[in-house]
Amino acid sequence: MEQQKLPNATLILIFGILSIVTCCCYGFVGLILGIIAVVLANKATKVYAENPEGYTGISNVKTGKILAIIGIVLSSLYLIFVAWMVMTFGWEGLQDQELMQERIREMMGQ
Structure with missing residues (x-):
């Protein structure tokens, strides 16, 4: 039987x-791209586990899954940081540099 490439390995x-x-x-x-990549990687890994001799490209799947997990962690941390910034300085403070500096001075107690 001829080996096939795993579905969505490159994707x-x-x-x-x-x-x-x-x-x-x-x-x-x-976050969205990372979650999609992890779900697709899990499906491809199950397909590969059923017939390892019939498929190639498992290294792309494993590498993509690791990168997706790193992307999910980084995206989550950045999302938490942005939420903290909005809660601390307000959306208007993020839009206006002078207002942001004023609020930072207020926080510092000056």
Whole structure:
């Protein structure tokens, strides 16, 4: 039997890379891409486990899954940071640099 490429192996790798690259887009884009990559990687791993001799590309799946997990962690941390910034300085403070500096001075007690 001829070996086939695992379904979505390249897509998983690309989504894993993009989840890290886009983690600074308020955390949402990287989080979504990372979760999709992990779900697809789990499905591909199950397919591979049923017939390891029939498929190639498991290294792309494993690498993509690891990158996706890193992307999920980075995106989650960035999302928490953005939420903290909004709660601390307000959305208006993030939009206006002078207001942000004023609120930082208030926090510092000056």
